[in-house]
Amino acid sequence: MVWLRRCTHYLFIVVVAVNSTLLTINAGDYIFYTDWAWTSFVVFSISQTLMLTVGACYYLTFTGVPGTATYYALIMTVYTWIAKGAWFALGYPYDFIVTPVWLPSAMLLDLAYWATKKNKHSLILFGGVLVGMSLPLFNMVNLITVADPLETAFKYPRPTLPPYMTPIEPQVGKFYNSPVALGAGAGAVLACTFAALGCKLTTWTYRWMAAWSLSG
Numbered sequence: 001m002v003w004l005r006r007c008t009h010y011l012f013i014v015v016v017a018v019n020s021t022l023l024t025i026n027a028g029d030y031i032f033y034t035d036w037a038w039t040s041f042v043v044f045s046i047s048q049t050l051m052l053t054v055g056a057c058y059y060l061t062f063t064g065v066p067g068t069a070t071y072y073a074l075i076m077t078v079y080t081w082i083a084k085g086a087w088f089a090l091g092y093p094y095d096f097i098v099t100p101v102w103l104p105s106a107m108l109l110d111l112a113y114w115a116t117k118k119n120k121h122s123l124i125l126f127g128g129v130l131v132g133m134s135l136p137l138f139n140m141v142n143l144i145t146v147a148d149p150l151e152t153a154f155k156y157p158r159p160t161l162p163p164y165m166t167p168i169e170p171q172v173g174k175f176y177n178s179p180v181a182l183g184a185g186a187g188a189v190l191a192c193t194f195a196a197l198g199c200k201l202t203t204w205t206y207r208w209m210a211a212w213s214l215s216g
Helices: 002-026 030-063 068-089 099-115 120-145 149-155 179-215
Strands: none
Touching (some): 002 030, 002 068, 002 179, 030 068, 030 099, 030 179, 068 099, 099 120, 120 179
16 A cells, blocks of 8 residues: 555656646747736636646645645746746747746645644635635736746747637736736635645545555
8 A cells, every 4th residue: 555655646746747737838828928918817827826726735635744735836847947948949938937936825825734734624715715816916926027928929929820819909908907816816716626626636546546455
């Protein structure tokens, strides 16, 4: 049973973190951001919030060790640096989204788990709300520090963009005056759901390991 748990632990690092990293990277297309501005910022913030929450809660509740969520975010950060380094070699901008944006939110997730003495329900409620409300704020701070997206778009043109992906008109400020507030509000609600999913995945994993070890 020990070897099965250990193998599953490494499987998390390879599969969960890699997949969430890839999905997060694909949520940050710089042309899309330039064309759709604040609407895109909200979508990107929510998608990154959800990918971080589900994977970090999965990993955190599986190990039961506070600090694992931050470790998970660090893995995502390193993977993203490597992937964006490859993209940079192909002509894409490297600094569109500064990837350590996940680390402080993951720290809040660890804090919620540690402060409530590893209470899973508190992790879902408090941790989910903290991550959902904090990540759009950190994301905005990072976007302020990087190159202007419009300048980047002209510097790295994409003539291969298909016609059906070309926006009809920019949707600047269409949803709300504050994209951080909208992203934080929606993220706080949705992140609780995904935190619960991450915890449930741990339960399913333990059941699978138990059934697999008995059948062997």
